[in-house]
Amino acid sequence: MAALHGQQNAFYIPSSVEQEMSKHMFLSLPQEACGVMLGETAAGGIRISRFQPIRNVAPDPLHHFTLDDAEWIRCVFSEPKLIGIFHSHPQTRPVPSLEDLQALPAFAGLLQMYLIGSPDLTSGSRSHMHLNGYLIESSKESQDPAQHVVPSYNLLPVPLCVT
Ligand SMILES: [Zn+2]
Incomplete structure (x- = not known):
């Protein structure tokens, strides 16, 4: 499978799903929008099949x-299976904030993506979204003084392929 080398962690997202996410994001402005991705892990990466908007109930x-x-x-x-969060x-910019990283343990164990x-405000069209994808990596190496293994999570950038 040499052709897949370096692509093991790509995310595949149908353009129709990407457009649904973009639409939800723009309709939610100026508030933050959120939702989940449903899909499956497959050879060569993760395939998103659906986006499900979820109400943002933050104060x-x-x-x-x-x-x-x-x-x-x-x-x-x-x-299909819950696979990621948006x-x-x-x-x-669409990069993880410190707060995003600190909130990961609340749900990261259930997710891979x-x-x-x-919003891309430079494109002129006001309807284009910058989308960044990260793989949720768990490392179980950090230990507390009582020798309990404490799961911790990292976000690793991965390429997004809109299909
Ligand atoms: Zn954030």
Whole structure:
């Protein structure tokens, strides 16, 4: 499988799904938008098949996102499988904030993929989204003094292939 070398962690996203995410993000402005991706892991990467918007119930939705509990739980047991989380940065670049990283342990064990979108205000069309994809990597190496293994999570940038 030499052709796949270096592509093991690519995310594949149908352009129709990418457009749904973009639309949800723009309709939610100026608030942060959030949702989940459903799909499957396959040879060569992760394939997204659906985007499910979830209500942002954060007290300050201009700068934070909190997934609505009931909608989130419904997705945890859905088919196709819950595979990733999406949220937007209306004012900043689509890279993980310190707060994003600190919130990872709350749900990262269930997910493999982390997507962040931002409106592209330079493109002139006001409807284009910058989308960055990250693989959620867990490292179980950090240990607390009582020798319990504490899971910790990192976000590794991976290429997104819109198909
Ligand atoms: Zn964020």
